[in-house]
Amino acid sequence: MGTPADPFPLDRATVHLCIDMQRLFAEETPWQVPWLPRVLPCVLEIARRHAGRTVFTRFVPPESPADAVGAWRDYYEHWSELTRGRIAPRLLELVDPLAALVPPARVLDKPANSAFSRPTLARGLRARGVTTLVITGGETDVCVLATVTAAVDLGFRIVLPTDALCSTRDGTHDALIKLYRERFSLQIEATTTDDVLRRWND
Template structure:
């Protein structure tokens, strides 16, 4: 299954959370998702309506970023970027309240019921939502394939550090590759 993390206008457009790398990795993500649309799940980061309804440490986070709550945002910014939005359906889209794709209740159990054992993870940010998703996927027993040219971050250094971490510490569970190699083998 291809899990594409948070390739939304929220991160592509000029917002406080814009990820400048996103347009550069978008062609690779589109290629993977187009070839395997029926086996793709797009996650969307879904901020709370207001900081006051956020729980725990998330409340302080959104008090720092009140302009990024649904109360303040143009609702269209939560949409997937255009080339990916056109793939739904057959691809599926799920909203998540926190960094990991698995913060979406029931996602892991739905994948396991379908017999999914390997996840191809693309999207952003490498050092935040992708990192959280991959670490939880490892804990849940999934094998993870990361086409590193289909991952993006606002920080080059953090991106490279996380990719190196996966190779150095998690090579039994995580395989770093390229989009071209992934598509040749899938």
């Protein structure tokens, strides 16, 4: 809705929110995202330059399907081999190049797709005066999608370096980038990692 907006300011009111760049999605598991290694250098460069303003999320499944509620219980009955009781704990860790940035970067564990499923995130960002989020990671059409739509509803400006996003599905990744550009251009800016690095100097 609306016409394309001017580029959003990238300054001290900006935080890099990196979604679920974990071993669980990088290694040979049923949830492996083949694109992840391809976008990792872009994610790493943004995080490295702004480590103190980076929050890494980790998707943390329940111990067992019985510990989930509602449709999540159905979900984990299907994916029971990926609950915490059955996977190696190391799979929940960030991939190595990103893990080395913590601290000063911070880690937020979440039980659902959206980073904002943890209410402390929005409160913490507001307390820091954050108005703009650079969002990277995966998957474009699952956890990134849920985080972006929640952030829009909360009033954050969103900057998406599209070459720092990954998915298992090319078609839905491309469709979402098109959707953001054509329908959410006043709230979401789709750009490149190079552009973010050039503009975000503070």
